Amino acid sequence: MSKQSNRNSDFIKKVINYQSVLLLVLVGLIVFFGIMNTVFLKPKVIFNVIEIIGETLIMALPMTFIITTGGIDLSVGYILTLSAIVFGATLTSTGNLALAIAACILTGTAAGAFNGLIISRTRIPPLVCTLATMSLYRGIALIIAGDKTYTGFPDAFKLISTYRIGKIVPIQITYLAVFFIVFFILYNRSSLGRNLKAIGFNENAVIYAGVDTKKIKFWIYTACGTMCAMASLVYLGRLSAAKPSMGTDLNLEVITAVVLGGTSTMGGVGSMTGTLIGVLIIGVLRKGFTIMNLSGNIYNFVLGAILIVGLIAFALIEERKKTAKKGQK
Amino acid sequence: MKKFLSLILAMAMVTSLAACSSTPTVTTTKATAAGEATTAATTAGKTGSGTGTEYGPKDAKYKVGVVPKFVAEDYFIAAERGFAKAADELGIRVTWVGDTMAQCSAQNQKNYIQSFIDQGYDAILVSALDPSSYADTLKEARDAGIKVITWDADVETDARDFFVNQAEGDMIAIKLLQGLAGDLSSYTKDKQATVALVSTTTDSPNQNAWLAAIQKEYDSKKDTDYAHIKLLTDVTYAGNDQGQADTAIKALLSKDKEIVGIIALSSNTVPAVASSREQLNLGEIKIVGVSVPESSRKDLEAGKMSAVVLWQPFDLGYLTLYVTSAVLNGKAPSGTAFVSPLSGTNMTTSFMDGTTPVLYPAEGHKIMENNVVILGEPIVWNLKNIDRFRGYPNADSGMSEFLK
Amino acid sequence: MENKKKFEVAKLATREVVLAIIVIIFIIFLSIFTNFNTSSGLFSFMLDVAPMIVGAIAMSLVILTGNIDISAGTIIGFVGYTAGSLAEMGYSIIVFAPAAILVGTLLAGLNGIISVKFKVPSIVVTLAMAKVHLGFYATFLPNAGWVENLTDNFTWFGFARIFNIIPYNFVVAVVVSIFFVLFMKYTKFSKKIYAVGGKRQAAIYAGINPDMTVIKTYFLEGFLLGIAGILLFTKSNEIMPSASYGREMVFITAAVVGGISIIGGRGKIIGAVIGTVLVYLMQVAMIYLGYQDYYQYALQGIIILIAVYITVTKFNKFKKKPAKFLKGGQTT
Numbered sequence A: 001m002s003k004q005s006n007r008n009s010d011f012i013k014k015v016i017n018y019q020s021v022l023l024l025v026l027v028g029l030i031v032f033f034g035i036m037n038t039v040f041l042k043p044k045v046i047f048n049v050i051e052i053i054g055e056t057l058i059m060a061l062p063m064t065f066i067i068t069t070g071g072i073d074l075s076v077g078y079i080l081t082l083s084a085i086v087f088g089a090t091l092t093s094t095g096n097l098a099l100a101i102a103a104c105i106l107t108g109t110a111a112g113a114f115n116g117l118i119i120s121r122t123r124i125p126p127l128v129c130t131l132a133t134m135s136l137y138r139g140i141a142l143i144i145a146g147d148k149t150y151t152g153f154p155d156a157f158k159l160i161s162t163y164r165i166g167k168i169v170p171i172q173i174t175y176l177a178v179f180f181i182v183f184f185i186l187y188n189r190s191s192l193g194r195n196l197k198a199i200g201f202n203e204n205a206v207i208y209a210g211v212d213t214k215k216i217k218f219w220i221y222t223a224c225g226t227m228c229a230m231a232s233l234v235y236l237g238r239l240s241a242a243k244p245s246m247g248t249d250l251n252l253e254v255i256t257a258v259v260l261g262g263t264s265t266m267g268g269v270g271s272m273t274g275t276l277i278g279v280l281i282i283g284v285l286r287k288g289f290t291i292m293n294l295s296g297n298i299y300n301f302v303l304g305a306i307l308i309v310g311l312i313a314f315a316l317i318e319e320r321k322k323t324a325k326k327g328q329k
Numbered sequence B: 001m002k003k004f005l006s007l008i009l010a011m012a013m014v015t016s017l018a019a020c021s022s023t024p025t026v027t028t029t030k031a032t033a034a035g036e037a038t039t040a041a042t043t044a045g046k047t048g049s050g051t052g053t054e055y056g057p058k059d060a061k062y063k064v065g066v067v068p069k070f071v072a073e074d075y076f077i078a079a080e081r082g083f084a085k086a087a088d089e090l091g092i093r094v095t096w097v098g099d100t101m102a103q104c105s106a107q108n109q110k111n112y113i114q115s116f117i118d119q120g121y122d123a124i125l126v127s128a129l130d131p132s133s134y135a136d137t138l139k140e141a142r143d144a145g146i147k148v149i150t151w152d153a154d155v156e157t158d159a160r161d162f163f164v165n166q167a168e169g170d171m172i173a174i175k176l177l178q179g180l181a182g183d184l185s186s187y188t189k190d191k192q193a194t195v196a197l198v199s200t201t202t203d204s205p206n207q208n209a210w211l212a213a214i215q216k217e218y219d220s221k222k223d224t225d226y227a228h229i230k231l232l233t234d235v236t237y238a239g240n241d242q243g244q245a246d247t248a249i250k251a252l253l254s255k256d257k258e259i260v261g262i263i264a265l266s267s268n269t270v271p272a273v274a275s276s277r278e279q280l281n282l283g284e285i286k287i288v289g290v291s292v293p294e295s296s297r298k299d300l301e302a303g304k305m306s307a308v309v310l311w312q313p314f315d316l317g318y319l320t321l322y323v324t325s326a327v328l329n330g331k332a333p334s335g336t337a338f339v340s341p342l343s344g345t346n347m348t349t350s351f352m353d354g355t356t357p358v359l360y361p362a363e364g365h366k367i368m369e370n371n372v373v374i375l376g377e378p379i380v381w382n383l384k385n386i387d388r389f390r391g392y393p394n395a396d397s398g399m400s401e402f403l404k
Numbered sequence C: 001m002e003n004k005k006k007f008e009v010a011k012l013a014t015r016e017v018v019l020a021i022i023v024i025i026f027i028i029f030l031s032i033f034t035n036f037n038t039s040s041g042l043f044s045f046m047l048d049v050a051p052m053i054v055g056a057i058a059m060s061l062v063i064l065t066g067n068i069d070i071s072a073g074t075i076i077g078f079v080g081y082t083a084g085s086l087a088e089m090g091y092s093i094i095v096f097a098p099a100a101i102l103v104g105t106l107l108a109g110l111n112g113i114i115s116v117k118f119k120v121p122s123i124v125v126t127l128a129m130a131k132v133h134l135g136f137y138a139t140f141l142p143n144a145g146w147v148e149n150l151t152d153n154f155t156w157f158g159f160a161r162i163f164n165i166i167p168y169n170f171v172v173a174v175v176v177s178i179f180f181v182l183f184m185k186y187t188k189f190s191k192k193i194y195a196v197g198g199k200r201q202a203a204i205y206a207g208i209n210p211d212m213t214v215i216k217t218y219f220l221e222g223f224l225l226g227i228a229g230i231l232l233f234t235k236s237n238e239i240m241p242s243a244s245y246g247r248e249m250v251f252i253t254a255a256v257v258g259g260i261s262i263i264g265g266r267g268k269i270i271g272a273v274i275g276t277v278l279v280y281l282m283q284v285a286m287i288y289l290g291y292q293d294y295y296q297y298a299l300q301g302i303i304i305l306i307a308v309y310i311t312v313t314k315f316n317k318f319k320k321k322p323a324k325f326l327k328g329g330q331t332t
Helices: A004-015 A018-036 A043-052 A054-068 A078-092 A096-123 A124-143 A155-162 A172-189 A191-201 A204-209 A213-239 A250-260 A270-289 A296-328 B001-014 B018-025 B074-090 B106-118 B137-145 B169-183 B205-220 B242-255 B269-279 B293-301 B313-328 C001-014 C013-033 C039-064 C071-089 C093-117 C122-140 C151-161 C168-186 C188-198 C200-206 C212-233 C247-257 C267-290 C295-322 C320-325
Strands: B053-055 B062-067 B092-096 B123-126 B147-151 B160-167 B193-198 B229-239 B260-263 B286-290 B307-310 B348-351 B355-359 B365-368 B372-374 B380-383
Touching: A018 A270, A043 A054, A043 A172, A043 A270, A043 B106, A054 A078, A054 A172, A054 A213, A054 A270, A054 B160, A054 B380, A078 A213, A078 B137, A096 A124, A096 C013, A124 B001, A124 C295, A155 A213, A155 B001, A155 C071, A155 C151, A172 A191, A172 A270, A172 B355, A191 A213, A204 A213, A213 B106, A213 C212, A250 A270, A250 A296, A250 C122, A270 A296, A296 C122, B001 B193, B001 B269, B053 B074, B062 B106, B074 B092, B106 B123, B106 B137, B123 B137, B123 B313, B137 B147, B137 B160, B147 B313, B160 B205, B160 B313, B160 C001, B160 C188, B169 B205, B169 B229, B169 B286, B169 B307, B193 B242, B193 B269, B229 B242, B229 C001, B242 B269, B242 C039, B242 C267, B269 B286, B293 B307, B348 B380, C013 C200, C013 C295, C039 C071, C039 C168, C039 C212, C039 C247, C071 C122, C071 C151, C071 C212, C071 C247, C093 C122, C093 C151, C093 C168, C122 C168, C122 C200, C151 C168, C151 C212, C168 C212, C168 C267, C188 C200, C188 C212, C200 C212, C247 C267, C247 C295, C267 C295
Parallel strands: B062 B092, B062 B123, B123 B147, B147 B160, B160 B372, B193 B229, B193 B260, B260 B286, B286 B307
Antiparallel strands: B053 B092, B307 B380, B348 B355, B365 B372
16 A cells, blocks of 8 residues: 555656645736736737747746755846847947847846856855846946937847747747756756755755866856847847846846745755746746736735745755655654 | 636636726716816726826827826826817827836836837837936837927937926026025025025936036125025935935924925925924924925915915926927927927016916927927916916816816 | 054044044035024934935845845835825825835845845846836826825825934934944844855855845845835835935945945945945035035046045055055055
């Protein structure tokens, strides 16, 4: 009898984990919004969700890495802003699209690298470091742009975010899928991923095991900066205007998505699929509420509520897992 | 056990949305003084709330979506009521949705516009935070046959059918300068009055246009009408936040003791200037600004402000819907003037005596190039005519002279 | 004998003293080059910095236990709304101040309870609660919580002064600061705060209940946030709660610059106070000097980095080799 129930509980543990519950919630939300306004289920509308979360997902992927190591990056929104401003400024002054894109990506990478340098080489905690660089990057963006808004991006460029395959499926699906698969493989099937989780659990142990944690930390923050720059290109493709006040909400939105997805801020535990589902939930909430003609504040309220309930659920599930493991011994 | 628990929690998460599904079906009947005809309004929120609101008959022929810059702020509350009134008169369904000042962004406005396109609305009316961010979305709407009309703040000209502007920017600048110059008439060419400019943020198109117009107006009459004024060229940006405004303006006034006059653009800066002056115990500083008169009532009463310049945002909303209706019915504004129910009726009363009526031109609202319809001339508000301001703070404020 | 004397002198050159010296230099600089030293400049400085100081102390208490509160800004928004709407109904400060402070206390306490009882890290609990607060304003409060045209029964407190120069607000802030500096030095509870933030396991062995300590600290933080809210809003005649979102970043910055370690267990309240003053001066220096606030953000970021770098490195160096430190040549 015990062998049978063990097999059952193993199965249950594998399938009923936090992420599958989250998936249920996502489906439940789609159903809910579909009932409230059938327009929501039109393919063109539902796919719009993918368009609006493009930049959030791109930034959430490296953020998952970062939070798994027990760190955090509060400056992502402003790295995006800075990269976007550099893009706009370069494009406006040289007219060379390729150069502008290159400058943009370089800026994001440099910003991320600066974070990475400070976090890996000094004892300044990531929270404080990125709190400071948040201000710094925003300041630099303001200094460069002043009161200008950069516009006039070529139509070809805007296609990155606006093109639809067969007039329905957004082009985002292609590159978002590629990014996700890359990060998923790195996170779950590579030694890098294992190291990240280990660093989150006990960094000293990893150092003693001979792993160069400094290098790892440096690279994840740098990669985060690069991804922010790419996110800024996607963002600009949709919103065709670069000004210093953009990107303010994205900082916390990205962190919300990652945490909602089941990556713990204490480090060591995380899920890339969870991040994906978390980002999709945010997108569905946003789109669903606007289709219902309700403003963004309902969205805030519900997202906050879901986050709290989700975190409580996550904590409880983790508790259960621990006691279950103990019981099995 | 765990499975059970997880499922319960999943359901809890989804049913937490039941809380919000109840708000959309609350019927709000406006319990205001008699004469207010918005009892037809149903669903989410009340005027000025942070959620969306619907006006007009449910089965109307046309559905129109309105996206203001932000909601829950005196100016837009008055405009919202204007839309509501016109919605009832015209029998058009109006959906009003936006974010609060702290949450608003061009990105969010684009989302609302997109959802109106998705839902197949007949027209989209936008007061734009940014002229170019979603020009493409608006063009997409027009391609789909949806009419796009901007009001209060315009977008790129080829992204919309019409723009209903409150007043010509130059006129606003002129009125502001004239009002201030008049108040500072005790100064002379040899003892000039130093006047500073305060705006909101560096990237707000309306304010920037007004600043340019003020500068132009001043330069053109520097040695004649404004010989007794020294206009500082540096502009102080006070932001949209009350606290930020207080700090920036206090710093300005502490820095330059010579300032005796301030031109303050946008509602938030005006009260900040008045309160900073009080806190710093400074002497007479004449302040004029663009602001909702009600918000400056205390300052007007205490003599800290001489006058404010604005228009009737209620009428702006009202007119915009009438323009929209005309466009939808194939009778788009053309020629030199557009006639609406407002034409020839009371705009307000004169600020000189409080009784002489000031009327909208009977021949109609001026139409300017690029399909711009002008509501009328900017109004100078002071205590004498403040009660004629329509739509704020109550739904029936200032309505006694409406359409008369 | 010689070394011992030098050691004691060096001990005085603690972080807080260095910070204070920087602040004084800053003030002197501003006084010479701008109008800062005039009575109006000083008055506005005191008026503005008072709520920031109280807020920074509130945040410091929470950070010392190893937690954080990202909803501090929105809580202050609620405090403001409560105070403002009660005042609008005609109640005097004797009624609306305690009511508003109570609201702040309860809300912050709620954060603490959820975080502790459900074992969820405070950073995400408070992040989520901030969103909930924001949504709550716009959905359930009339006009999204915006209260305007407040009259004298509300604003007199903000404008009142002693000796015609020192605002009441500032006096309150000073009283609170002194109280908490002493509180954190001499009471038993403060020892518990430091213990829980420093080494939680050790605290448990010492017989301290970390959960109760954290919850109590959050309630205390809420109480202080209530005071900060009253100080903040009574100087203007309108309240916009949603604009307070993000204010907590200033408090965190001030605390961190003042030497409160974000990991918990280390730092002094007096440091937080001086840190607040420094952060405020940074914010307004640009305006006083006549520049736009473009440079302010960049400058702030750099200064935070430098200040924190000093906290995390100098401390260790100093502890290990005081004699070497005295030998000079050390600039960090």
